Amino acid sequence: MKTNKRYTVLLNHAESGCINDPVFDSDSITEVQNYINKSFEHSDGSDGYELVDNIAEKSIKFWDEKEMKSLRLDSIRSVIDRCKFCGLHKYRQNTVFGSGNPDAELMFIGEAPGYFEDKKGIPFVGSSGKLLDDAIEECLGCERHKFYITNIVKCRPLDNRNPNAIEIGACMPYLKKQIDIIRPNIIVTLGKIASQILLDTGKPMKEMRGKRFEYRLKDRVCTVIPVYHPSYILRNFETIDKWKIDFKKISYLIKGKK
Numbered sequence: 001m002k003t004n005k006r007y008t009v010l011l012n013h014a015e016s017g018c019i020n021d022p023v024f025d026s027d028s029i030t031e032v033q034n035y036i037n038k039s040f041e042h043s044d045g046s047d048g049y050e051l052v053d054n055i056a057e058k059s060i061k062f063w064d065e066k067e068m069k070s071l072r073l074d075s076i077r078s079v080i081d082r083c084k085f086c087g088l089h090k091y092r093q094n095t096v097f098g099s100g101n102p103d104a105e106l107m108f109i110g111e112a113p114g115y116f117e118d119k120k121g122i123p124f125v126g127s128s129g130k131l132l133d134d135a136i137e138e139c140l141g142c143e144r145h146k147f148y149i150t151n152i153v154k155c156r157p158l159d160n161r162n163p164n165a166i167e168i169g170a171c172m173p174y175l176k177k178q179i180d181i182i183r184p185n186i187i188v189t190l191g192k193i194a195s196q197i198l199l200d201t202g203k204p205m206k207e208m209r210g211k212r213f214e215y216r217l218k219d220r221v222c223t224v225i226p227v228y229h230p231s232y233i234l235r236n237f238e239t240i241d242k243w244k245i246d247f248k249k250i251s252y253l254i255k256g257k258k
């Protein structure tokens with residue numbers, strides 16, 4: 001199994017004796033690594049999540065909250081990289097997990113990776129990503145890295161079709177886990193599919209865009225603002241003014257204005 005940088009740091013902590021857990025009593029770092037690898041062999045990876053969460057909690061004094069969130073997100077990324085829960089895995093070049101600040105107060109959620117995202121493994125690159133970056137800079141006054149950006153499904157549907165119900169159902173647990181870890185106050189859904197899925201509604205975008213809704217996950221309530229998808233704006237450039245108005249509303253929400 002591939003160990004990413006975060007696990008290497010974790011293993012280093014184990015090696016130096018910083019993590020106070022009986023499983024790390026052994027002097028052998030290989031044993032620790034085997035233990036982690038074995039836990040990730042389970043088909044749905046849930047034991048892997050739990051293991052990393054447990055380790056993170058036990059080493060809490062050595063990690064700040066952002067570091068812990070990053071570690072937990074990395075554990076899901078490792079599972080997604082090998083995920084074959086739906087047919088989309090057959091055609092992907094890369095999974096597109098998400099990128100940005102693991103401690104973000106705002107998450108952008110689109111529907112699925114496109115051609116360039118699949119090539120690079122990063123969400124919202126190419127011309128629609130550029131448009132999104134511009135709107136973030138112009139209306140929210142910062143760069144995309146301040147926020148977290150992801151999609152409902154993590155693998156690209158061929159020919160950029162919409163993901164179907166089976167694919168969405170298979171991938172939603174990953175998104176819920178991301179939201180649960182990041183704990184944003186605000187979620188901006190990009191386009192009809194992401195908005196309808198997250199809000200569990202069949203309403204059209206013209207009824208939802210720019211309005212505030214609630215999304216509940218466990219003990220948490222986030223404010224959701226649906227906006228048009230940037231690729232829709234590229235195809236219908238006359239709507240860009242409405243898009244910017246909606247981004248201004250997001251800006252007011254971040255600043256705590258009505």
Ligand code: SF4
Nearest residue numbers: 083086089155170171
């Ligand atoms: S789209 Fe999601 S559920 Fe389907 S294979 Fe990719 S990561 Fe797994």
